[in-house]
Structures are given as structure tokens and as C-alpha cells.
Amino acid sequence: MATVKQTFFQECEEQLAELEAGLLAIERGEAEPDTVNAVFRAVHSIKGGAGAFSLDDLVRFAHVFETTLDHLRTGTLAPSADVLMVMLRAADLLADLVAAARDGIAVDGERSDVLVNELNALNPEGAEIADDAEDDMSDFEFTPIAVSFDFLEDADAGPAQRVFVISFKPRAELYAKGNETALVLRELERLGQVEVSCDTSELPLLGELDPDGAHLAWTIRLTTDKDKDAVREVFEFVEWDCALEIEAEDAAASDDDVLALIRAIQADDEAAAFAAPEAVAPPSPADAEIQADTAAASPKAGAQRGEAAASAGAAPQTIRADLERVDRLIDLVGELVINQAMLSQRVQEAGHVPGSAVAIGLDELEHLTREIQECVMAIRAQAVKSVFQRMPRLVREVAGMTGKQVRLITDGEGTEVDKTVIDRLTDPLTHMIRNAIDHGLEKPEVRVANGKPAEGVVRLSAMHRSGRIVIEVADDGAGINRARVKAIAAEKGLIAADAALSDEEIDNLIFLPGFSTASEVSNISGRGVGMDVVKRSIQGLGGRLSITSRPGKGSTFTMSLPLTLAVLDGMVVTVAEQTLVVPLTAIIETLQPKAADVHGLGGSARVIAIRDAFTPLIDIGRELGFRGQPTDPMAAVAILVETEGGRRSALLVDTILGQRQIVIKSLESNYRHVPGIAAATILGDGRVALILDVDAVIANSQLDATNLEPVLAAAG
Template sequence: MSSMDEIRATFFEECTELLEQLEGGLLRLEAGEQDADTVDAVFRAVHSIKGGAGAFHLTALISFSHEFETALDGLRSGSVEIDAVVVATLLRASDRLGDLVAKAIEGEEGDATIPDDLAELAARASAGSAEEDVDFGLADLPPLDDAFEVTPLDLNMFEEDGDAPDAPTAPRSKAGGYWEIQFEPLPDLFSSGNEPLYLFRALHVMGRLEPRLIESDLPPLEELDPSQPRVRWIIDLYPSAPDLTETEIESVFEFAQDLCVITMTYREPEVPDPDPAPSAEAEAPETPDSAELTADPEPTPPAPEPPPQRPAAQDSKPAAPAPAGPKGGLSATIRVDLDRIDRLVNLVGELVICQAMLSQSVLKDGLGSNSDSASGLDDLQQLTRDIQDSVMAIRAQPVRSLFQRMTRIVREAAQMTGKDVRLETEGESTEIDKTVVERLSDPLTHMIRNSIDHGVESPADRIAAGKPATGTVRLSARQQSDRVVIEITDDGKGIDRERVRARAIERGLIPADRPLEPAEIDRLLFLPGFSTAASISNLSGRGVGMDVVQRAIRDLNGTIATHSEPGKGCTFSISLPLTLAILDGMIVRSAQQRMVVPLAAIVETQTMDSARIEPISPMRSVVMLQDRFVPLLDLAEGMGFAAPAQIDRRADDDSALLFVKPDDLDAYALRVDAIEAQRQVVIKGLGDSFGRVPCVSAATILGDGQVALIVDPGGLALASDAIRGPAAFEGHLS
């Protein structure tokens, strides 16, 4: 990859982050946080995208973001009042900008047509910005020859209280220092769609500006080449934050740094005389010089300020921050290629396997638990676990970006159905593996669309039912043990179970005479080809959706459960592992096969001789779990390693029961020949060549080098006739 391709890839990565910041800022505006900082953050995000697009000549992106930027500038200047209509327009523009970025990533231009509502908003902003009254020095140019009838150029950058200073020749004394910035635009800056106006306004966010025009080298009018800009400025920036750094200022010019010449120098504050001279009336002797000074109405220009006494290596930079940590308590970050992290994760996985093999070897050699080797291995195991946790944390990222993407889905689905729906989010800072976040987008999209289309009622129906006209879809995330639970909840009418059952019978998915519990009816929604929609629409009706959702969740080693109350709404709960690389599991043996059962699914263990087991048929039994009976299944039978007639059901010294509870099913018991150990294992995918294997989620390598299958408790239950579930109806699929 060439250096330019790397820069382009970096730009698009930053575009993703900037679009998230843009969406988050607009949502805060919609929620009522209409402060200047939020508006400035939104403006900077669009401006940064436009600046980078200009560097790569992405004309469609430049054109649209320029109009978007103009509209946002009206919010900054106050010429456009922020209301619900304005925010809705900006949110639609944000969606359109995201589409254009996606097209640019694919190497396409995209449609840069400006929507009418955005064009109208930009026109209002432009009309308001014409009133601004800060002068950047061009009005002080000598008047041109009257024969040309040229109106002097006046660049008004900001709104200030009172008149702006007329080309100040020196900065006023300040309690703190200031930055002197020399800015010279190059011809390519204008041809690529950038404007100094917006660069300066972005700079203005950091503090008060005192600009002055450099006009000493302007050529005579008859020698002026319009294609070669000769305008330069010196801008004194008095920062609102005393610890403003050169890097933060450079970020304003980040995507225009090759299109202009920027020189920055930090100036120390003027230090007043610690022993000021007494007043002339009280103590100063009357001298000719002092009398002349008092009588002179024009103050004598101050002596030139001595150069600041700063370290030679940092003449143009602020003092280095204290080593205690980054300013403001913010953590420093570094951008790392994801492939490098994946390689590190794989190496740590191999380290885990190697450590397990060493432990196995020590046991085989008969070394006691109190030996130096065993003690050292215990330390190595703890250290390996700490390294694992740290590496897994590197891949973890908040679900905030995923949740923000869903706001667009809610808006579009609400518009298509004619309903008024708002999205509420909770737990956006919950972290999960990056791969899981990326692969959750499609399932969440399906479920949110279904909630709006099938769950939330129309405004008229909601009012008739005594509900607010605006429906609510709530998206929440929380960490529960070593898993993350994501819930999609709506306050609609809930699942119409009678209609679901009738529709399943009509489509031949279940026999008409089969009684079903409410939970079993809810699980019918996940059968292939099932839909309750009366007609096909852009959102639903084709019978493709919830079965795809369930398959995608299972591919992530997750489970999905449903809870619904008629008239009150419905909740879909997704349980996912924190990472797809490491698993805490119970190593068991059944029919001479060693397997791993996920520890998170095990709720209790019992020995066979202490368990209360009741037969209900020659080949089927139930066992008491706390205060109720649950089905009993032999692990070897469920996995297909042995036929039911071959299973020796007599209890022996090592046999045990594992009570497992998949999130979307009831608890049941697994009989195993022996429990060998509780270990953390490295997940190894079965690969595309195996496809989806029932009852198996993945595989792992044990400490002795043998391969063991990782059991999928939910899939095992659905594939077994001993435990009722949607799989029991598969023989009736049409």
C-alpha cells in the first residue's frame, strides 16, 4: 500500500469517528443540550470531513459537506434558532453525509444533490452570517482607483460585542500568554473547496482572536493574478483554556496542512513592573520630560518585548505537560492496525494452551503441588490470565457506536410506517469484543424494525389505548458476569399469541391439535418462513428476519430470549460472550469423549447418588432442581456419540449432573461420566468447511494437545426430543 493509500485509509477511519461524534452531538441537541460546545463539536466534525475530502478531491462529499457546514454555521452564529424541525433536518443531513462517506470508501462519488430543507436552512444561515462584524483587516486596504468602481472587500468572521479592533499592531497585556499564528493559504486550498473563513471560525472556538492583515507584499492591481492568492494574516489567539497546546491548534488545520503555510509561536504574557512608579501628583518630581509625557495625548509605543525565555527545543511550543497524566484526566490513545491486535490475541491464545500443557506435564511427572515447579506454574497461570484480560480489553469497545447507528434505523422505520417513535438508550459505555459489535448491526436492525412495524401502535391507536402518541423503543446493554446482555424493548401492544399460533398452523409449521405454552408460541417467531404481516412492505412480510437474527446470534455463541405482555410491549434479550477468543468452561468426559461445557450456562452440579431422579418412560427421566423437575439428558446421547440403548444409566463414583440454563430456554440436566477440571480454554472456530454443526459452538485444544468440542447448551436442547423447543416442529416445516 502506498503512503497516499495509507493516508486515505486513515482519513476514512477518522470519518467513521467523526460521523459518530456528529450523530452524538445532534442527538444531544435534540435532547435539549443546546450549548455552544455541542454546536461547535458538530460543526468541527463536518468541517474535518470536508477538509479531508478536499485533500482527496472527493467532489460530491465536498459539495454536500460545504452546504451542511453552512447550515451549521447558522447555529453557531445564532442566526438560526435550534428547534425540532432544524434538528430533524440536520439528522437527515447527517445520514446523507454518512451515505456519501460510504460511497467514497467504495470508490464511488454518490449523489450530492442538496435536499430542499437543508438548502433552505443553509440560505437562512448565510443571510444571518452577512451581519457579522469582526474585521480581518481587508477593510483597511488603500482605496482602489475610483474608475474601477470596486467596493472594498470586507471579511466578517465572527459576531463580537462592540466593534472589532482595527488591525491591532500589538497584543494587549494578558494575565496569560497567547499564540501568534501566521496563516498563508496556498492556491490549492481554494480550488479544493476549503475556505479560510471556516478555518478561522473553528479556531475562534479555542479563544479570542485578534487578527491583522499582512498587506506589505500585495502587488499593484494591474499585476494581480486572481489565481494566485497573496493574502496572509497574523492572528493572535488568546486561549480560553490556559493549557491549550500546539497540537490542539494544529487539529483545526489538520486536513488543510498541505494546502497552507502555518507558523505558530507562543508568546509569554507581559510581566508588569513589580514596583510601579508613584503617581506624578504624589511623589514624582516635576521634570520637563514627565510634564511632556503627561501633556502628550498620544502614548509612546511600548518598547519591543524581549523574546520569551523558553527552552531552545521548544521555542514555538507551550510548556510540556506534567508527567502526572494527560490534561483533564483524559486517557491518551494510539491508533493500531487491527491485524496486529488479532496476531497478539492469537499469540496469547497459544500461550494459554502452552501453559495448560505445562501444567498437564507436571501432573503426569508426579510432582507434588508443593514443589517449586508447581508453585512456579501457579504464578505463570495467574500471569497468563492477567495478560489474557489485558489483551481482550484491547479488542473491547463500547457499544455506543452501534447504538448511535440504530437512531437512523428508528427514524427511517418510523417515517415508513407513519408512526411517531423515539429511541432511548442505556449502557452505551458497556464494552464488548469489536467483532461482536460489528456483527450485531444486522440483527439489531431486524429487531428494531420489527418492534416498530409489528409492536408499536399508530398514534391514534395508542391514544385510544391510553398511551402517549409517541412510542418508545429502548435499547440497553449491561455486563452480567462474563457476558453482555443487550435488550430491545418497545411499549407497544406485545405479541398477539393467538394470531402467531394461527399463522403457524396456516403455514403448516405446527400441527393444529398441538397445545403450546406461551414461551413456545413466542419461539415460533424464530422459525424460518414465519411472518404475521398481512401484506408485504419495505419492512416486513417476506418471512425473512427473525430466523436470520437467531442464526446470527448463535454464530456469536449467544442466545436470544423473548418476554411479552399483551398491551404493554415486548422485550428481546440477547446474551453474548464478552469475547470470541477465550471461554471459561467445565471439561467433562462422556462416552470416552472429552468436551467443554461453558461455565456461564451451568447453574448447579449434583452427584448422581444425591440427585432425585424420576423415570417418565423407559428411556426418559426427569430430575429435581431445587423445587421443580427438569428434563434429564445424557450428554453422549445428545451429542450423538452413543445410542440411548447403549447408555449405562447406573450411577458410578465419578458420574455427575450438570444443570444448564440457556438464556432462551428452560433449565435441564446433563449427565456426564466425569467432571475433569474447570479451565479457561481458547476458542477455535470450526471453519466454513464444517458449516453449522448442531450442538457444537466451537472447539478447543486441551493441555494434553487433544481437541475437544465446546458444547452449545441451547443447540443441544433444541436438537433433543427430550426437551421441547422450536426444533420439535421442524418435521412439520413446509
């Protein structure tokens, strides 16, 4: 029973997401019949499943909500802004009721009553009709799908016994391959009690008998505590050489049977509910009762219709897998990558030439390992849509609390990233969107006075860039008031009052712990806890957070995150006898510096001329503290890299050992955060190597691409 209920709540999450997406589409003016029907179907399915588990509060509210949506579906209720606002709030409450039913907690009854009254007020026939329908629904709507599961909870009953009727007719090929019917029947007997009858109706006379033919058939009645898959497994080696049918007599209902029953009832009920409104009149209560009874009496017919619909729509087939199993598989693939690297190291040390059989086999193993790794990572990859879909509700709540008009625009919802990253994105995004509405957007009257629309816009977007995922939260508000930010930071003692800061440095003050521009503490902000937590969360994922702002135009927060926290391609280098890994996605090219191309600039700073452009030259050994004196560029190798922001720099390393696929190990969780280092890995020889954080190294260097041009201009 617990498994069935858990599956119901998982499906509720999908239906709630479809409900909110559909309502937002209607709000944008996309009130297509398919969209409206999808919204109605989501609430209808939640109500049907909730009735099977006697979740009365959820059922009652879903019924009233469904009644209002039905008027929208039939065209008797116009999708005005006020109507959709009530429906969006109703969708929020429905999500809370589902969560309350799942977690066993109570929901504010007064809030539910208020929304029920508002929904009833929207019904063209009036609230009284809707209330009558609510009172009567328990008499005809859900009775057919109320199922008793007491037999599943009887601890003393032992394993549930099921009866299978098996029709087994071998073909000649079965015997030609050396198989024997008696052995199959003997294996069935191991599963439980069997009653076997042999059909000899096709047995010819002795003179006409084909010694190589198959003339007998068997009907077996098996009573067992095993499931259908276990029964079919007996026929695993002969299934293609016989006519086989396995039918279950429901002596005891399994979890799958119960779930199929619920879905079949919903499918039959929906088949009538989703007929075109102009062609088919809504069914009367008596008709609805007949339809529900029919569905309960023939779940198999409903299931067949569901399969036909699925094949017609060519929907992809999916399975639900326990996340722990997937994580375990990821770990094993990581160990496989490490062992493959170790094997490659041993082969090189043994002196095998590249064309030898061992080397060729090792190359094939490497390709296979990479393909396995990519397939496994694809299993964990999820679209950010699951996180983005939670934000419209947050925007409505914060906009209501602040008295602002806000429109949320999302882009790139299909962008995929590792599920670990997905799970830890919700809190940072919540903080940033609340901040954008509360601090970024102006009040409607202020916006109008400044020549802007009264409605502010918050844009949430995701994209792939340079092997990473970039998520942006942008608003069209007033931008950062840098004078006020600097004054508050000085007042709180975060900076010196006479500190000379650039615009970028002032903008980054908002990430300091304890900083807040709110004049008073509220439920939204003002306690100085928020953006610093966001930055730490992003850094904990191996990512970076930056901000750009234009006064009067708005601000944009940019998060750059790794696509996966498991495996990446990197270039292994040595610096001052230390082994480092530079992520391959950041590398543009490698080159050997020439004396004519390297120029000193302002003390120890140096630049290198690459194709008529000057690029900062960064000594990695000195930046990370591996050595005190700068290295000779002509005795080193320069790696040209590019950050997410498009800035280019040349990193000086001693030697390049080669390109490897490496398994990422968190350095912060196992040791502590190290500036300039993103993570660690284990090399093929068992040594630990540090993975370079290219963006952090460039940002911390004495000379980067942002200040290079003015320096060169001043130098003439």
C-alpha cells in the same frame, strides 16, 4: 498520500458519530454550549480536511451545514423540533457524502440540493447570504490548506531525501560508560551524507582540563531517506547521557508532516471559531484569510497548541493498529494457552509433586499466560457504542417510511465486547429494529385510541451478565398477535392446523424461514426473510436469541452472546468416555447426589432436591446421544448450572477432570452445527473436546425449570 487520506476518513467516522450524538442530545433538550460547540466542531473539521483533498461536493455541503450550525451556536437560531429534524437529515447526507468520497461513488445531487435549500431557509439572514458565502469560500477559506502532493507520486524520483540538523553534546556519563562519540558519528554516516562541525568553545586550557569531563559538542547536518525515528535510533544507547536535538529541514514532506499540517491548520482555524460567541464577534472574511494564512505559515505553533490542549484535558493516548496484526497476536496467545496446557499435562504425567520447582514454575507460567491473554483480549474489546450509534438514523428512516412516530432510547453503550462480535452485530440489530418499528409499534392514531402516547418507544440496551453480553431490543407496541401468527404459520404449511402450542412456541414461530406477518411486500418487510436470518447469525456467533411478548404492552428480543470468541474458562468433565467442557460462567456448584434427594417424575424424568428446592436432573450422556440408558445418579457428579434467564438445572456427568483455560475453535465452520454443542477446543494432550451449550441442552431436555412447578403441583 493514500495513508493520509485513509486517516482523514477514519477521523471522519469519529466526527460523524460525535455529530449525531450531539444532535440527538440537543433534541432531548440538552442544548449545552459544549454540546453545540462539539457538533459545530465536527462539521468544521470534516470541511477543513475535505478541502485539503479537493472533495468539492463534501466541502460545499459541509459549509452550508456549518453556517446553519453557527447560527445555532450563537443563539440566533432556536433548536426547535423542525430545525433538528432538518439537521439530523443533513447529518445523514454528510455521512453519505463522506462514504461516497471514500469509495469514489456519486451521491444524488437532487437530494443534496434539497437539503441545501432547507438549511439555507433556516438561516436568519436568509438563503442569499448563505449562498454568497458558499460562492466566496473557495477564494479565502481553503486556499491556505490546498497542498500539492505531486512529489509523493513521482515514481521515478526514488526515495525522498530529507535533511536533519542534529545538535549533539555528550555529558561525562557518556564516556564513563565506555561509549565513544566517533562511533555515533560513524553510524550516522551509514544513514546518508553527513556534514559535521565541532564546537570547541567550552574546551578549557590544558591546565584546567578535566580528563573525565566532556567539553566538545557537535552539529551534524544529515541528508538521508530515513525518517526521524531511524535517526534517533542511532543515539539509543547514549540518549540519556547527552543533550540531543534533532530538527528536520523539510526537503521532502512525509505523510506525517502533511497530516500534521492539515491538523494544525484546522486547530488554528478552530481556535478562532470556538471563541465564546458573546465575547468575540465572528471573524470577517478578511480576518479568516489572515488566520488561515498564519496557520499555514506556522504549523508548528498550531501543533504545540494542540499538545497543550491535550495535556490539559488529560486525554488518553491511543494508536491505530492494523486489525490483522491484532488477530495474529490473538492466535498466538491461543497457541500459547494450548502449549501451556500441554506442558502442564506432561508435568503431571512425569509425576512431579505440586511443591516441586518445576510445578511452581509451571504455575507462574500459567498466571503469566492468563495475564497476557486478558491484556490481549482487552485490546480487541470495543464498546457497543460504535454499533448503537448507527441505529438512530435507521429509526428515522423506517419511521418516515411507515408514517410512525418513534423515539429510540439506548442504554449500556459503554458495554465492551470482542471486536469480532461487534462487526457481526450490525445486521441482526438492523433487522430487529426494523421489525420492532414496522410490526411492533402501532400507528399514532391507533396508539392514541388505546390510551398510549402517539410516539412509540424502541429501547436498545446492552449489559454484561454471567460472563456474556446480553443485548435487548424492546418496543412498547401491541405485542405479538398469537392467534394471527399461528394462523399464518398453518396457512404457509409451517405447522399443522390443529397443533397445540404454548405461547412461547407460538412466539418462536416468527423465527421460521419464510414466515412473515406483513400483508404486502414493501421496502421494509414482507418477503419472509429476516428473523430466521437473524437467529442464524446469532447462533453463528455462539449466541442465542429469545423473545418475550405481552399483548398490548410490547415485545422484547434478547440476544445472548459470548464476550469473546477466543478463550474462556471451563470445567473439563467426562461423559460416557467422551471429554466435554462446561463453561465456568454457567456453573454455580458441584455436588454428589444422594439417594434420598433424587426423585423420579413422569417416566424417565428425575429431579434432585437442593436446599429445599427441586431442580431438574439432566443426564448429559443421554441428551447428547452418547448412551441409550440413563446413568445412575449416585455414581455420577451433578453440576448445578444457571442459564441467562435464571433457570437452574443439574447436569449429570461421570467425572470432573479439573478447571482449565481453553481456546475456542469454531465447530460449525470446521464441521457443522451440533445441537447442544457450542464449539470445540484442543486439550493439553492434543485431544479435541466439545464445549457444552448449557442453555441449548436445558432447553432441549424433557424436563426444565419452566414446566417443573406445575408438574410437581399436579403430583401433589
